[in-house]
Amino acid sequence: MARQSGSAVQESKKTAVSTAERANVAENSLTREQLVEFYRLMYLSRRTDDREIVLKRQQKIFFQVSCAGHEALLVAAGMAMKPGYDWFFPYYRDRAICLALGNTVEEQLLQAVGAADDIASGGRQMPSHWSSTKLNIVTPSSSTATQCLHAVGCAEAGRYFTRRPEAAAKHDGDYREFKDVTFHGDEVVYVSIGEGSTSQGEFWEALNSASNGKLPVLFVVEDNGYAISTPVEVNTPGGNISKLVANFPNFYFAEIDGTDPIASYKAMTQAVAYCRAGKGPALVHGHVIRPYSHSLSDDERLYRSAEELAADAARDPISRMQMWLLREGILDADGINRLEKQVDEEVQRAADRAVMATLPTVASITKHVYSEDLTPMDARFATEPAATADPTERTMADLINCCLKDEMRRDERIVMFGEDVADATRDEALRAGKVKGKGGVFKLTAGLQTEFGSERCFNSPLAEANIVGRAIGMAVRGMKPVVEIQFFDYIWPAMHQMRNELPLVRWRSNGAFSCPLVIRVPIGGYLTGGSIYHSQSGESIFTHTPGVRIVMPSNALDAIGLLRTAIRCDDPVIFLEHKRLYRETFGRAAYPGPEYCIPFGKARIVRPGKDLTVLTYGAVVPRALQAAQKLHRETGVDVELIDLRSLTPYDWEAIAESVKKTNRVIVAHEDMLSWGYGAEIAARIGDELFHELDAPVRRVAAMDTFVAYQPVLEDAILPQPEDLYRAMKELAAF
Numbered sequence: 063m064a065r066q067s068g069s070a071v072q073e074s075k076k077t078a079v080s081t082a083e084r085a086n087v088a089e090n091s092l093t094r095e096q097l098v099e100f101y102r103l104m105y106l107s108r109r110t111d112d113r114e115i116v117l118k119r120q121q122k123i124f125f126q127v128s129c130a131g132h133e134a135l136l137v138a139a140g141m142a143m144k145p146g147y148d149w150f151f152p153y154y155r156d157r158a159i160c161l162a163l164g165n166t167v168e169e170q171l172l173q174a175v176g177a178a179d180d181i182a183s184g185g186r187q188m189p190s191h192w193s194s195t196k197l198n199i200v201t202p203s204s205s206t207a208t209q210c211l212h213a214v215g216c217a218e219a220g221r222y223f224t225r226r227p228e229a230a231a232k233h234d235g236d237y238r239e240f241k242d243v244t245f246h247g248d249e250v251v252y253v254s255i256g257e258g259s260t261s262q263g264e265f266w267e268a269l270n271s272a273s274n275g276k277l278p279v280l281f282v283v284e285d286n287g288y289a290i291s292t293p294v295e296v297n298t299p300g301g302n303i304s305k306l307v308a309n310f311p312n313f314y315f316a317e318i319d320g321t322d323p324i325a326s327y328k329a330m331t332q333a334v335a336y337c338r339a340g341k342g343p344a345l346v347h348g349h350v351i352r353p354y355s356h357s358l359s360d361d362e363r364l365y366r367s368a369e370e371l372a373a374d375a376a377r378d379p380i381s382r383m384q385m386w387l388l389r390e391g392i393l394d395a396d397g398i399n400r401l402e403k404q405v406d407e408e409v410q411r412a413a414d415r416a417v418m419a420t421l422p423t424v425a426s427i428t429k430h431v432y433s434e435d436l437t438p439m440d441a442r443f444a445t446e447p448a449a450t451a452d453p454t455e456r457t458m459a460d461l462i463n464c465c466l467k468d469e470m471r472r473d474e475r476i477v478m479f480g481e482d483v484a485d486a487t488r489d490e491a492l493r494a495g496k497v498k499g500k501g502g503v504f505k506l507t508a509g510l511q512t513e514f515g516s517e518r519c520f521n522s523p524l525a526e527a528n529i530v531g532r533a534i535g536m537a538v539r540g541m542k543p544v545v546e547i548q549f550f551d552y553i554w555p556a557m558h559q560m561r562n563e564l565p566l567v568r569w570r571s572n573g574a575f576s577c578p579l580v581i582r583v584p585i586g587g588y589l590t591g592g593s594i595y596h597s598q599s600g601e602s603i604f605t606h607t608p609g610v611r612i613v614m615p616s617n618a619l620d621a622i623g624l625l626r627t628a629i630r631c632d633d634p635v636i637f638l639e640h641k642r643l644y645r646e647t648f649g650r651a652a653y654p655g656p657e658y659c660i661p662f663g664k665a666r667i668v669r670p671g672k673d674l675t676v677l678t679y680g681a682v683v684p685r686a687l688q689a690a691q692k693l694h695r696e697t698g699v700d701v702e703l704i705d706l707r708s709l710t711p712y713d714w715e716a717i718a719e720s721v722k723k724t725n726r727v728i729v730a731h732e733d734m735l736s737w738g739y740g741a742e743i744a745a746r747i748g749d750e751l752f753h754e755l756d757a758p759v760r761r762v763a764a765m766d767t768f769v770a771y772q773p774v775l776e777d778a779i780l781p782q783p784e785d786l787y788r789a790m791k792e793l794a795a796f
């Protein structure tokens with residue numbers, strides 16, 4: 063990892079050293095050249111921060127957060143690891159490790175100005191949001207701690223591909239065409255976090271899985287004593303994170319003075335060696351300082367005394383290492399000056415270029431919201447059901463299970479995990495045929511572990527962010543996780559991952575990284591007694607997020623066809639499965655074969671009609687059909703019933719065509735009325751089809767409340783066939 067720094071290194075070679083000093087250097091296992099390079103990188107990082115601060119004051123950049131005080135710990139980590147071989151999930155303080163890995167100052171400053179050529183994000187992310195496909199630095203968000211779970215998933219993917227190298231093969235016709243896989247078998251995954259952010263549950267969820275899986279993840283806690291203005295004792299009981307994590311099994315732990323380059327390097331090399339040898343994860347807790355405020359938006363003098371700041375300054379790693387190099391005779395004053403001058407010139411040149419850089423075009427904004435390579439609307443996903451020897455009508459639950467099996471047979475990159483999805487984690491009894499296996503609370507994953515093994519279908523801890531966060535890390539590496547959230551009602555702990563991470567990986571990295579995966583979620587009510595926490599809808603919360611596809615089938619054939627497309631496509635998909643429809647008589651179908659797909663964004667006309675359009679999806683489809691049939695029988699009003707099937711994207715052409723024909727439209731859904739999915743559709747119809755309408759757009763939906771347990775209340779809260787019937791009748795008569 064030694065990087066030469068030109069004349070500064072030559073200068074150092076000229077300096078005389080005693081035998082004792084040589085021994086000291088050797089003991090630290092860094093050559094003299096490496097020690098000089100170590101200092102150069104630290105100084106380069108600090109000077110880049112200083113330059114950004116100037117640029118911010120000149121209003122040439124718009125945000126600044128520095129690495130100052132963390133440089134020794136981070137250069138040590140960078141020197142102990144292999145760029146483009148190991149994987150990296152750094153946070154915003156990590157300028158120095160990124161420079162040590164090979165990021166250039168110009169690359170970093172291009173992000174600060176928001177340039178089109180910013181390799182990390184194309185001008186989309188704030189400065190210090192490092193990302194590089196060449197170096198395996200994975201695009202981060204600004205959210206604290208979410209990255210810990212991605213690192214765990216990334217390490218799991220490395221292990222998975224090492225054990226099943228054939229799974230890494232390219233494959234035409236699905237996402238694999240665009241998702242290259244690299245692995246080495248002994249790569250280590252670096253993830254860093256501030257001590258304040260260790261309060262987040264996702265940090266602990268990551269330790270849990272890294273420990274259980276003995277995964278090669280190096281956690282680095284950069285403890286500068288503050289989270290903005292909040293001191294360590296508020297976040298960490300007892301004030302020391304090392305004491306709290308000490309009992310996690312399988313870990314290598316080190317607590318060090320992270321302003322000491324030699325101690326830092328020693329700890330990092332030992333931790334990396336431990337991980338690389340496959341012994342388990344490591345956690346290095348470095349005590350560092352924060353000589354500048356949290357960011358340029360903060361003034362630490364408001365909450366830190368002058369004495370405290372002076373005590374920090376006395377531990378500054380830059381001056382400390384400079385003194386050490388001088389004392390050890392590795393560099394003399396001239397050598398230091400020369401090195402610093404070179405660095406200053408390098409930073410100056412980079413800044414001069416960055417401020418002149420071309421800015422991104424406004425036309426680029428919508429690029430990479432979704433895959434530019436393969437859309438789930440693609441014609442390849444439009445197939446017909448295969449002729450079948452077995453015409454047995456199967457339930458939605460059955461056909462979803464069939465689809466999972468088909469796809470797992472076809473694509474070895476697929477893994478399935480979630481709460482209780484395995485047949486039996488302790489599988490002796492299963493293998494001996496003594497137990498049948500569970501396979502999910504709704505049995506949708508039954509038999510997957512038995513057929514595909516415990517590495518491909520397994521139980522997660524009871525932690526929804528853990529499920530989604532790990533899946534994201536795996537998908538970034540090219541795996542295809544098809545995970546389950548047990549009930550929609552409990553999706554909320556994963557919300558942080560689902561809002562700030564999953565939909566954004568592609569867009570925020572300007573297309574450099576992506577995480578196509580599927581989250582299957584049983585959703586909805588009409589259960590008679592399902593109550594508040596087993597009846598929730600809420601799809602509009604997710605359709606309000608760009609970057610993910612939202613699908614909600616109403617029958618068995620659509621479920622199998624849409625799920626297959628969800629798995630094969632190149633975008634993240636939230637696949638909403640209505641629990642009430644799992645085993646319904648309505649909408650059963652024969653198995654349509656292992657290639658049957660339905661493209662997203664294509665509605666299905668459930669019942670053609672000429673007088674009135676009803677747009678709906680999910681469990682309201684059979685209810686609306688019942689109402690439409692009754693209305694036709696009784697009054698002759700002919701309702702056109704359209705099942706949207708996919709909610710993002712949705713089939714505007716089908717909607718417009720139908721409204722132009724009937725001139726009257728109802729949007730119906732099970733979720734509550736206000737700010738629901740129907741509001742958007744109704745608004746767009748009002749906007750674009752106003753002249754086609756003979757009546758106002760009506761909505762039928764749940765009351766603006768929660769779903770109660772007592773069936774009398776539940777029935778009143780959720781839209782029933784009678785409510786739909788009444789609305790249809792009124793609108794037809796308008």
Ligand SMILES: Cc1ncc(C[n+]2csc(CCOP(=O)(O)OP(=O)(O)O)c2C)c(N)n1
Pocket residue numbers: 155204205206255256257258259260284286288289290356
């Ligand atoms: C989930 C989340 N909550 C709040 C914030 C706002 N925020 C940004 S940095 C920060 C403090 C982080 O402190 P620490 O983890 O100790 O890291 P440090 O900045 O000190 O290196 C906060 C509260 C955020 N980015 N993400």
